[in-house]
Amino acid sequence: MxxxxxxxxxxxxxxxxxxxxxxxxxxxxxxxxxxxxxxxxxxxxxxxxxxxxxxxxxxxxxxxxxxxxxxxxxxxxxxxxxxxxxxxxxxxxxxxxxxxxxxxxxxxxxxxxxxxxxxxxxxxxxxxxxxxxxxRLGPDPLSDDFTIDVLRDLLAAAGRSQIKGVLRHQGTIAGIGNAYSDELLHAAKMSPFKPASSLDEADVSTLYAAIRDVLGAAVARADGVAMSELKGEKKSNLAVHGKAGEKCPVCGDVVREVSFADSSLQYCATCQTGGKPLADRRTSKFLK
Missing domain, CATH: 3.20.190.10 (MutM-like, N-terminal)
Incomplete structure (x- = not known):
């Protein structure tokens, strides 16, 4: 997408x-x-x-x-x-x-x-x-108006919702989908199933930096790339999304996957969940 x-x-x-x-x-x-x-x-x-x-x-x-x-x-x-x-x-x-x-x-x-x-x-x-x-779009994550205070308030309002879903919800933050939510959570070293309201101040700061850095870098790389080449440019620069079974570029652990009815997510257990694999079934519980 x-x-x-x-x-x-x-x-x-x-x-x-x-x-x-x-x-x-x-x-x-x-x-x-x-x-x-x-x-x-x-x-x-x-x-x-x-x-x-x-x-x-x-x-x-x-x-x-x-x-x-x-x-x-x-x-x-x-x-x-x-x-x-x-x-x-x-x-x-x-x-x-x-x-x-x-x-x-x-x-x-x-x-x-x-x-x-x-x-x-x-x-x-x-x-x-x-x-x-x-x-009904939420704020654009690369706009000047998207501050760390705005992110903190959005996370608090999301309650116990899993952070992966919060990032993908267009009414909360505009423009982030399945691929880049995987990527920025990997950059933030954060479980995709972590409850949004459980993030402490250090977590919010880390996530905010990941959002700005990952998306900002992707925009910079794509700038000027012909529309026929954009898909390949995106895929070649992803760290974990779509990379199940491959090595994490940060730690070398295998990239794992959780599958759902019509989508899937990819993550590194070593980087993001303290080495614990997430259960790969729709009724899985998040790992703390």
Whole structure:
């Protein structure tokens, strides 16, 4: 799933490519992707792009006073095309193409989604805050407003909820997903099942530094990387996420995994849980 660093890089790339360009046409190849009807999709056609920004994991293309907002969900991606086909795409359950944005010189963007579970979302709105997912976002962890005091209050409000889930909850902190929550908890040497409210002052300070450092470094690495190479760049720099069975780059212990119904987490027992493996079942209890 694209998370804050990749979406930030995509937004920067798109801002450079789309600046001052006109949107000629938007084709919907997967009808489930379009989540709004007013304003209509046609309202952005013929308008000039004014900028591209990010809200959490949402990409916001501002054009003609409206906002074309994209959420890539778990398996979505953006692909640049120097020239798009002359004929509009035909809806097909076998094609990964969800949306095609055609620009004024017949170049454009293909928005794709792999797999059979379709969650990619496209919105047309007068304001980003009209999109419910954006309106309920928590603070951006790389913004100046995200201070250690803000993090402390968020953790206290989360009570006994496991820290892994708290970090992933977009209404608490925007932009962190499954991969980077694994990464920053590894950097903080903290169990993913540790209750949020149990963190003492030293823990909060350590976690805050990990959030800023891990995400900041990932954003810096991704800056300027072509959108076609961003996935590989992310994967090659992960320490534990997706690395089950490999050696921890810090201590050399094997990276372990806990599997759930539709996701999994990876961690290092030596670095994060005092050497104790976490039970790999949905009803597992966190280890203190």
């Amino acid at each position: 694209p998370e804050l660093p990749e979406v930030e890089a995509l937004s920067h790339d798109l801002a450079t490519r789309l600046d001052g360009r006109a949107i000629a046409k938007v084709h919907i190849a997967a009808f489930s992707a379009l989540k709004t009807f007013d304003p209509p999709l046609s309202a952005v056609e013929g308008t000039f792009v004014e900028g591209v920004t990010r809200h959490g994991k949402f990409i916001d293309i501002s054009s003609g006073g409206l906002h074309l907002i994209l959420h890539l969900a778990r398996a979505g991606w953006v692909r640049w095309r120097d020239e798009v086909p002359a004929l509009p795409p035909k809806p097909s359950s076998r094609s990964p193409l969800a949306v095609r944005i055609v620009l004024d010189d017949d170049s454009g963007l293909d928005i794709t989604e792999a797999g059979t579970k379709k969650s990619l979302a496209l919105y047309v709105a007068h304001s980003p805050q009209d999109v419910e997912g954006i309106a």
